[in-house]
Amino acid sequence: xxxxxxxxxxxxxxxxxxxxxxxxxxxxxxxxxxxxxxxxxxxxxxxxxxxxxxxxxxxxxxxxxxxxxxxxxxxxxxxxxxxxxxxxxxxxxxxxxxxxxxxxxxxxxxxxxxxxxxxxxxxxxxxxxxxxxxxxxxxxxxxxxxxxxxxxxxxxxxxxxxxxxxxxxxxxxxxxxxxxxxxxxxxxxxxxxxxxxxxxxxxxxxxxxxxxxxxxxxxxxxxxxxxxxxxxxxxxxxxxxxxxxxxxxxxxxxxxxxxxxxxxxxxxxxxxxxxxxxxxxxxxxxxxxxxxxxxxxxxxxxxxxxxxxxxxxxxxxxxxxxxxxxxxxxxxxxxxxxxxxxxxxxxxxxxxxxxxxxxxxxxxxxxxxxxxxxxxxxxxxxx
Amino acid sequence: xxxxxxxxxxxxxxxxxxxxxxxxxxxxxxxxxxxxxxxxxxxxxxxxxxxxxxxxxxxxxxxxxxxxxxxxxxxxxxxxxxxxxxxxxxxxxxxxxxxxxxxxxxxxxxxxxxxxxxxxxxxxxxxxxxxxxxxxxxxxxxxxxxxxxxxxxxxxxxxxxxxxxxxxxxxxxxxxxxxxxxxxxxxxxxxxxxxxxxxxxxxxxxxxxxxxxxxxxxxxxxxxxxxxxxxxxxxxxxxxxxxxxxxxxxxxxxxxxxxx
Numbered sequence: 001x002x003x004x005x006x007x008x009x010x011x012x013x014x015x016x017x018x019x020x021x022x023x024x025x026x027x028x029x030x031x032x033x034x035x036x037x038x039x040x041x042x043x044x045x046x047x048x049x050x051x052x053x054x055x056x057x058x059x060x061x062x063x064x065x066x067x068x069x070x071x072x073x074x075x076x077x078x079x080x081x082x083x084x085x086x087x088x089x090x091x092x093x094x095x096x097x098x099x100x101x102x103x104x105x106x107x108x109x110x111x112x113x114x115x116x117x118x119x120x121x122x123x124x125x126x127x128x129x130x131x132x133x134x135x136x137x138x139x140x141x142x143x144x145x146x147x148x149x150x151x152x153x154x155x156x157x158x159x160x161x162x163x164x165x166x167x168x169x170x171x172x173x174x175x176x177x178x179x180x181x182x183x184x185x186x187x188x189x190x191x192x193x194x195x196x197x198x199x200x201x202x203x204x205x206x207x208x209x210x211x212x213x214x215x216x217x218x219x220x221x222x223x224x225x226x227x228x229x230x231x232x233x234x235x236x237x238x239x240x241x242x243x244x245x246x247x248x249x250x251x252x253x254x255x256x257x258x259x260x261x262x263x264x265x266x267x268x269x270x271x272x273x274x275x276x277x278x279x280x281x282x283x284x285x286x287x288x289x290x291x292x293x294x295x296x297x298x299x300x301x302x303x304x305x306x307x308x309x310x311x312x313x314x315x316x317x318x319x320x321x322x323x324x325x326x327x328x329x330x331x332x333x334x335x336x337x338x339x340x341x342x343x344x345x346x347x348x349x350x351x352x353x354x355x356x357x358x359x360x361x362x363x364x365x366x367x368x369x370x371x372x373x374x375x376x377x378x379x380x381x382x383x
Numbered sequence: 384x385x386x387x388x389x390x391x392x393x394x395x396x397x398x399x400x401x402x403x404x405x406x407x408x409x410x411x412x413x414x415x416x417x418x419x420x421x422x423x424x425x426x427x428x429x430x431x432x433x434x435x436x437x438x439x440x441x442x443x444x445x446x447x448x449x450x451x452x453x454x455x456x457x458x459x460x461x462x463x464x465x466x467x468x469x470x471x472x473x474x475x476x477x478x479x480x481x482x483x484x485x486x487x488x489x490x491x492x493x494x495x496x497x498x499x500x501x502x503x504x505x506x507x508x509x510x511x512x513x514x515x516x517x518x519x520x521x522x523x524x525x526x527x528x529x530x531x532x533x534x535x536x537x538x539x540x541x542x543x544x545x546x547x548x549x550x551x552x553x554x555x556x557x558x559x560x561x562x563x564x565x566x567x568x569x570x571x572x573x574x575x576x577x578x579x580x581x582x583x584x585x586x587x588x589x590x591x592x593x594x595x596x597x598x599x600x601x602x603x604x605x606x607x608x609x610x611x612x613x614x615x616x617x618x619x620x621x622x623x624x625x626x627x628x629x630x631x632x633x634x635x636x637x638x639x640x641x642x643x
C-alpha cells in the first residue's frame with residue numbers, strides 16, 4: 001500500500017491550486033457578499049476542462065479519474081466553497097448520471113456539451129415534502145403521445161437558475177413491492193427553456209451564498225420521450241447511484257473548506273500576539289492545531305479512498321458515505337475552532353474563516369445529511 | 384511550421400535557494416518552476432500553433448528531474464519534449480549551455496527557435512543569442528509581439544522607451560519577455576497525456592558538431608568566485624510620532640549614522 005500520489009495527480013493538484021489562488025481566491029469574499037454566481041470563473045474553468053474532468057475524452061471530457069476531480073473540488077473549496085459546489089453538482093449530479101445511464105444519443109446531445117463546459121448541469125430530486133425521504137415525491141410525469149408531461153416543483157436546486165441541463169425525478173406510477181404499493185420514480189433530462197419549466201424563489205442561504213439555489217417549477221412541462229434517462233421506473237436507482245458519487249464531491253468540498261480554514265489559522269496564530277508572544281506559542285493553540293490537522297488528514301484519506309473506490313469498484317456507496325460523514329463533520333469542527341482561534345477578528349467578515357464556518361455547515365446537510373450517511377453505513381454493517 | 388522552444392527548470396524563489404560547496408546551485412535540493420520568460424516563449428509558440436498550425440518541440444538541458452518541466456510544457460500543449468542530460472554537461476555556464484543546446488538543435492528541423500530572454504537564476508540573457516550565433520541564424524531579442532508573414536517573422540522588440548519592429552526571414556531565433564503574454568494553464572487531460580508521453584533523452588553522444596572543450600564545467604569560461612543567499616534585513620524599528628516629531632527623529636537618525 002502506497003500513499004504517494006502519482007505524477008499526474010501531483011501535477012493536477014499544482015494546476016488546481018494555482019488556478020484557485022489566482023482566479024478564485026480574489027473573488028471569494030465578493031461572491032459571498034453579493035450572492036452573485038461567479039459566471040466569469042465558471043467560463044474560465046470550462047475553457048480549462050474543469051467541468052468534465054472524469055468524463056471520457058470521446059464525450060468531450062478530460063479523461064481523468066475520480067481522484068483528479070476530487071482534487072479539483074478540494075482545491076477550489078480551500079479558497080471558495082461556492083465555486084467548489086458548482087463544479088461538484090455539475091459533474092457528479094448531472095454529467096455522471098447521463099454518462100452512466102444515458103443512451104448514446106443522450107450522451108452526444110447532453111454529455112458532450114456539459115463535459116466541454118459549454119453547458120452547465122443541475123439535478124432536481126428534493127421537494128418540499130421529499131428530502132431524505134425520496135418516496136415523498138409529489139412531482140408527476142404522465143405519458144402523453146410521444147412526450148411525458150411533468151407537473152410539480154423541486155427546491156434547493158444547486159446551479160438552479162444558471163444551469164442549462166437538468167436531471168429531474170418524477171413519479172410515473174405506482175408499483176407493488178413486497179405486498180405494498182410504492183411510487184415508481186423515473187428520471188428525465190430537461191432543458192432550460194422548455195415551455196412550462198420556470199424558476200421560483202431564490203434561497204437566501206447561510207453559506208455558499210454565490211451558488212445559485214432555486215426552486216424549479218414544472219407546469220404541464222412537455223418533455224420528449226427520448227429524454228427519459230435510463231428505463232421507466234429506474235429513477236430511484238439512478239438517484240441513489242448519483243448521490244453515491246455526489247457525496248464524494250461534497251466530501252471533497254468539505255475537506256477543502258477544512259484545509260483552507262486550517263491554513264489560514266496556522267498563518268494567523270503565528271502573527272497574532274497576546275501576552276507578549278504569538279498565540280501559536282501558547283500550548284492551547286498548538287494542541288488545537290494538532291487536533292485539527294490530524295482530523296483533516298484522516299478526512300483526506302477517507303475522501304481519497306472513496307475516489308479510488310469509485311474508480312475501481314462497482315459499488316462505492318459505503319466508502320462515499322463514510323467520507324462525506326467524516327469530512328463534513330471535520331469541516332464544521334475545524335472551521336468552528338478556526339474562528340475561535342481567530343478570536344473577535346474571526347467573527348468578522350473581514351477574515352475568511354467566518355465565511356468558511358458558514359460554508360461548512362451545508363456539507364453536513366445536502367446530498368444526504370450526516371444522519372442519512374449513518375443510516376447508509378450502519379445498514380451495510382448490519383446487512 | 385516547426386518551432387523549437389528552449390526552456391529551463393529554475394529554482395522557485397518562494398522555496399529558498401541552496402548552494403553546492405563550489406558555489407554552483409544545488410538544483411536537486413530546490414523546489415522548481417518553469418523559468419517565467421521561457422514560459423512566455425512557450426506560450427508565444429503555442430499561440431502561433433493555434434493561429435497558423437505548428438509543431439512545437441520543447442528542449443531543456445538539466446538533471447534527469449528537468450523532465451518535469453518538459454511534461455508541464457506538454458500539458459500546456461507542446462507536442463514533443465527533449466531532455467539533454469549527461470554528467471559531462473554539468474556545471475555549464477552560458478557558453479557551454481548554448482553550445483550544448485545548439486548541438487542538440489542541429490538534430491532538428493526548425494523554422495523558429497524561441498528562448499526566454501533570461502533565466503531568473505542567472506539573469507545573463509546570453510544563452511538565446513549565443514545559440515543563434517552557433518547555428519548561424521538571425522536573432523531578435525526582447526520580443527513583445529510576434530507575427531508570421533509568409534516565410535518571415537515580424538517582431539516588436541522592446542527597446543528602452545520605444546519598440547522596434549523587425550522582420551527576419553526564417554529560420555531565426557527570438558528571445559521572449561515574460562511581459563509578452565499571460566501563459567495558459569495546463570489542462571487536466573493534457574496532464575494525463577503528458578505523463579504518459581515519451582520524452583526523448585539525449586546525452587553527449589547525441590550532440591552534433593560540438594567539441595568537448597566547450598562542454599560542462601571544463602568548457603565554461605565563467606568561474607564563480609563566491610555565491611551567497613541574500614542577507615536578510617533586520618526587523619527594523621517602528622516609532623509612532625506625529626509628523627513633525629517623525630521628521631526630527633528621522634533626521635537625527637540619519638545624522639547619527641553620518642548619512643547627512
